Amino acid sequence: MQITRFGGPEVMDVVDLPDPVPTEGQTLFDISSAGVNFADTHQTEDSYLAKQELPLIPGAEFVGTPAGGGQRVVGLLPGGGYAEKVAAHSRLTWPVPDGVTDEQALAVVLQGATAWHLLRTSAHLAxxxxxxxxxxxxxxxxxxxxxxxxxxxxxxxxxxxxxxxxxxxxxxxxxxxxxxxxxxxxxxxxxxxxxxxxxxxxxxxxxxxxxxxxxxxxxxxxxxxxxxxxxxxxxxxxxxxxxxxxxxxxxxxxxxFWLAHCMTRPEMMDAAMTDLLSMVADGTLTPVAGGRYPLTAVREAHQDLLARRTTGKLVLDPTR
CATH class of the missing domain: 3.40.50.720 (NAD(P)-binding Rossmann-like Domain)
Structure with a gap:
């Protein structure tokens, strides 16, 4: 899903593009699920903290496997997640434990890590x-x-x-x-x-x-x-x-607080993700599924977010 002009959900268009080419430290992944965040609705408008440059592919998180096979991981991205394939840096990917679904892993990688750091790092909850x-x-x-x-x-x-x-x-x-x-x-x-x-x-x-x-x-x-x-x-x-x-x-x-700053200090993400994935795996933390949309229905996902019709985590399926 590519944006070539800024605006609402209508600016996201289905396009065919060449596979991304990994640079040093990156791996090419086949995406099984991509996450949707409220910040993505700002990205389409260019109204968030970081200025956007066109054309762009939205999406800051994914679950996938290395092209050719391997361990399923959940990862964070500077963009490009609304797609079938993505090149991601190994320092911002984490193995998904058996028994943890794509939806659960996506719920914790950005939104869960945000909640973790809001309480631990910023508010210092006592x-x-x-x-x-x-x-x-x-x-x-x-x-x-x-x-x-x-x-x-x-x-x-x-x-x-x-x-x-x-x-x-x-x-x-x-x-x-x-x-x-x-x-x-x-x-x-x-x-x-x-x-x-x-x-x-x-x-x-x-x-x-x-x-x-x-x-x-x-x-x-x-x-x-x-x-x-x-x-x-x-x-x-x-x-x-x-x-x-x-x-x-x-x-x-x-x-x-902005999670992007934790992404520049991977050890901060590691601390949150190790804790969160462990809690999901043992059942002490329950992510709320908010709906799985075909990638081609991403406009509907954004519309539902903006209209406050959703709860929990929204996910895109790139195979549909």
């Missing part, structure tokens, strides 16, 4: 702290809820936009859920709802990927020494402005 997971039914959120509970969070609060999604978040371990629509008109109402869900207390950690009023309300709900980790811009609203005196006066922190 036992007993309260954690708010914005978009708790999404790919990162469904895993962050489970990891926060596993690592000793005192109370996990998730936001989700429908009763069905809120029920899913609670099934995964959330102690309470909040409708993010409360932030549409008044971030103060959203902050109040988060505090109410935390037993009337301010919260310690918020994992935030929407922006706008959700960001403002989340920041307002933080306790002293609380941390808000911003890792997305799903609301496509104007960037938030944070006043330094306000942070000082409340002893709160705002932290940014």
């Amino acid at each position: 036992e007993g702290e309260s954690v708010v997971v914005i978009a708790g039914a999404g790919g990162v959120g469904t895993l962050a809820i489970q990891l926060a509970k596993r690592w000793g969070a005192g109370r996990v609060i998730a936001t989700a936009s429908s009763p069905e999604k809120r029920a899913l978040a609670e099934e995964l371990g959330a102690d309470a859920t909040v409708d993010p629509a409360l932030a549409d008109d008044d971030p103060k109402a959203f902050a109040a709802a988060l505090r109410e869900a935390n037993g009337g207390k301010r919260v310690d950690i918020v994992l935030e990927m929407t922006g706008g009023n959700v960001f403002d309300g989340s920041l307002s709900a933080l306790a002293p020494f609380g941390r808000l980790v911003a890792y997305g811009m799903a609301g496509r609203e104007a960037p938030a402005t944070v006043a330094v005196p306000a942070l000082m006066g409340t002893s709160r922190a705002v932290i940014g």
Whole structure:
């Protein structure tokens, strides 16, 4: 699937291209499944953190085997995953244990590693702290809820936009859920709802990927020494402005996170992936499957993401 112009899902077109040629340190892989992420919808618009150059093939993750046969791996890419074949660097691929499906491996390689580092590296979750997971039914959120509970969070609060999604978040371990629509008109109402869900207390950690009023309300709900980790811009609203005196006066922190920086330090990815794949293999972490689409139906996958019709991990099948 190639993009030759920027825009919405309609800019992705099926094309026939030569096989990619591996460079030093790379291997050519036959892709069995490719992952879809919300950030991919920004890539088609050229509205994300890294500027895009045309033409491009979207897709940052895959499961596949070396051309000619070999060990199934899950890998991360700078792009090119929406395809039948890809050249990937060996330092950013990891063997998939037997019993772990393509969908499960794809769920943890980008979204799971993000959830892992949000809690471990950025927020430094301590036992007993309260954690708010914005978009708790999404790919990162469904895993962050489970990891926060596993690592000793005192109370996990998730936001989700429908009763069905809120029920899913609670099934995964959330102690309470909040409708993010409360932030549409008044971030103060959203902050109040988060505090109410935390037993009337301010919260310690918020994992935030929407922006706008959700960001403002989340920041307002933080306790002293609380941390808000911003890792997305799903609301496509104007960037938030944070006043330094306000942070000082409340002893709160705002932290940014982008997994791309972990990809430049492979040991950080190794730590997360070793832990995550092990937990999936032994059944202590349950990725949520969000749907498998033919590669040729990738526009539909993006439309479903943008319309908030999905939960969990979306996957593309390049054989269809």
